[in-house]
Amino acid sequence: MIKAKIDKKLELKFRELAMRRYGYSKDAISRAVEDAILKWISLVEKEQISFEGDPIEAIKGILSDVKFES
Template sequence: MVLKVEFGNELEQQFRELAMRRYGFSKGSIKKASEEAISIWIKQQNPSLPKVKDPFTLIEGILSRVRGKYTAVQLQHEAAKLWIK
């Protein structure tokens, strides 16, 4: 999978330097450091959230109260508001 991320110059420079110090100056050091950083960030987020097998079912349940009252675009905006909470 490819994930494109844009950083400020200073942050990028610091990240590259630390990644290469830790994993070496060879190909793949940035990838390893990125995977480690993202894994740590994910673990630091609310670990008590239950795992969801089918997120679409979850969305349908959340939006069941608004079915038939809004257009598809309005439902998308409503879904975004609910997920942000």
């Protein structure tokens, strides 16, 4: 089970459209949420996250301002 807080206007619009699409049954919201999550997963999985360069050098650059004391 997933619980989330979202903007009230967004929730109302989602409920309205879910009921238009899936009818006024008890499972209309659940079906719409599942559909939305599946589409989001598909979209995110298609994104290609790439990093060019040496990751060690990148970490060194990020940590260059950090002072280490023993």
